[in-house]
Amino acid sequence: MRVSTVILPAYRWSERGREIWQRAEELGFHAAYTYDHLSWRSFRDGPWFGAVPTLTAAAAATSRLRLGTLVTSPNFRHPVTLAKELITLDDVSGGRIALGIGAGGSGFDATALLRGAEEPWSPRERADRFGEFVELLDRLLTHDVVTHEGTHYSAHEVRNIPGCVQRPRLPFGVAATGPRGLRLTARYGQAWVTTGDPKIAETGTPADSVAAIAGQIDRLGQACAEAGRDTGDLGKILLTGFTPAAAGPLSSVDAFVDFAGRHAELGIDEIVLHWPIPDSIFAADLGTFEKIATEGAAQIAG
Template identity: 75%
Template sequence: MRLSTVILPIHRWSEGQKIWRRAEDLGFHAAYTYDHLSWRSFRDGPWFGALPTLTAAATATERLRLGTLVTSPNFRHPVTLAKELITLDDVSGGRITLGIGAGGNGFDATALGQEAWTPKERADRFAEFVALLDRLLTEDAVSERGTFYSADEARNIPGCVQRPRLPFAVAATGPRGLKLAARYGQAWVTTGDPKLYEEGTPEQSVAALRGQVEKLAKACAEAGRDVAELDKILLTGFTPDRGRPLESVDAFVDFAGRHRELGFTEIVIHWPIADSDFAADQTVFEKIATEALSQLG
């Protein structure tokens, strides 16, 4: 099992760069950031762009994998995103993972002046978005006329450092999203069952996640893939456990062990942010980073 972190883009780079370097020093497998224009309780505070932040992080680190968790079609277009990702993969020396999802009804869903899409519209757009992005990142020139997204001789030379392209970590829980993960993903991402966040129990959450893994396996079988080929990533902080796994090393080891049994290969924890949903003791957090995995056995 691997342990990674999410560093929200809320810090000016004079301070933020210290956090990304510290994440590498602590031995995290990867450090991700949210790709939003703003987000929930942080909407009225500092919030910087994901891809410039990751570019800066790529120059400030040497070994740490970097990525979005997650990018969505809410304000992205495959043609321009592909060009930026190829550049970022080059700057980082091939250390980028693209976490990608259908998006939701958050603040950036209407920031460009559009009406919020229905769940079906988001799913329709996401399917077309992922398929076109896959082509753009693997072919030198792409022309495509889609319902929502098109490309006209879009050039992407020399392509990604990682071949045939940088990996996709597809966030999905529904049948259509899981099919995309099975077809295009090198990894699958979940935050659990959002219906259980307020009043569910950890046991109910584990059962729900087991069901999601089983549905992923079914989707992979239908696509002719072995589900073992996909990394399975759990982004924590959105299950009924909330911040309890970060209260101590023992608490985290127990949490990680229960989810490793479900087949998860990577757990992602939020870098502590005081006075927020992601508040945690920094000393305990760093002990988890350096000691927890060795205690899993």
Template identity: 70%
Template structure:
């Protein structure tokens, strides 16, 4: 596990590759960021009516345009993925990137991913149904990536019949999983299969909570992760802990008071990141700026200059 706090970014897949997309991924590498992730959605929130490109093709292009930067999803879910086809894509991406891929994976939620593929008489999965599928999805994907010569499994939701994924991942025994979870079932999946754990904090606090309440809630999540690891016979210190920023009260522009927003300045961000590093986080992920003519997105750094200052100056102050 990392002993220093790493700084990474999320690049929303909203730019055409030859109109700013390529250069944004290349700039993330030039700035020395640890990793650059993208969202694996069919469409997302206010960006639904604008450009939105596929995660795996975007990451493949990014792999060819960079040489050091780690790449990944935050996060992929069973909402529209199947373990067999996803494994094939991940093995290909890991090969093309030279072993630089991390799979962020979670149970998924409501919204476009959950409804786009439904027939007229079908209903979106409930939270319990999503958890059921996630609990089967991750173990099967784990096996598919570890046993490339052929795998047959029959589950309640997913099946694989002589699924072959030769030559396997470039990273051995497979590429790392960063499991997004806060509930007990998801945390058990993270404890068993994750090389990292991901949280965005407590979403219920975004609208009316405080920075102190958010920190307490995240502290509680870290404690629950530790309990899940202990129950599984694993040391929680063996998992990297990733905070995807933008969804805690500090980022809500409607909330007044406090010490300001983390993206007011480099110092404000360092203060925010430092408080979370004290909870054991090893990686902080910030959203790169989105096009000015697109939807407003409070989770992202609004100013390109400030984004670059945070990327280049904050890691030294947090070391």
């Protein structure tokens, strides 16, 4: 099992940003991701920077660490412009970029670009857009020239030369739990991303959460079977911080090893931990976090 981290874009680069991303590489994390939002929940009224510039700076400040979004969504992105930014990121990083991508939710990102009495997209429309978004993005990253006329997105003789460093393109980690999203994962994903079951995040038990994720993986397997694909070909990523846990996987090395082990048995092969942020929902002891990144990661790898 690989251990990765997600670093929220909440730091000025000159003050702490560079230091944190470089420390993530020093600690031996497999990858460091960042959120791709305009703002996010309790961080809405504080510092918050753009994902793509942050990842570009991180690529220049590191040499081994894999980098990516966790996750990007169509809420304020267009496949044409995103594809150009991604091939640039892949080039700057020397082929270390992965794209986490999801359908998006109904939060701040979903309303920031609306005009007047426009209504946010319904869940059905988000799913419709997501499907077209991923399909077009795949084409844009694998073909030199693309023309597309869709229901929601268009591209006219769009050129992406020389394409990605990673071939045939940089990997997609698709965040999905519903039938349509899982089918999309089976068709286009190199990895699948889950945060667990949000319905039981506050009221469920750790055992309930494990069972829910097991059910998600079963449904992913069914979607892969329908697509003629081996589910073993897909990485399975758990972004922590949203599942019920008795003491929390960041409370101690032993708690992390137990948490990771229970999920490894399900087939999860990458655990992503939030870099601690004091006085937030991601508050944790930094010393313990760094021990988990080194000692804990070594234990589960062994």
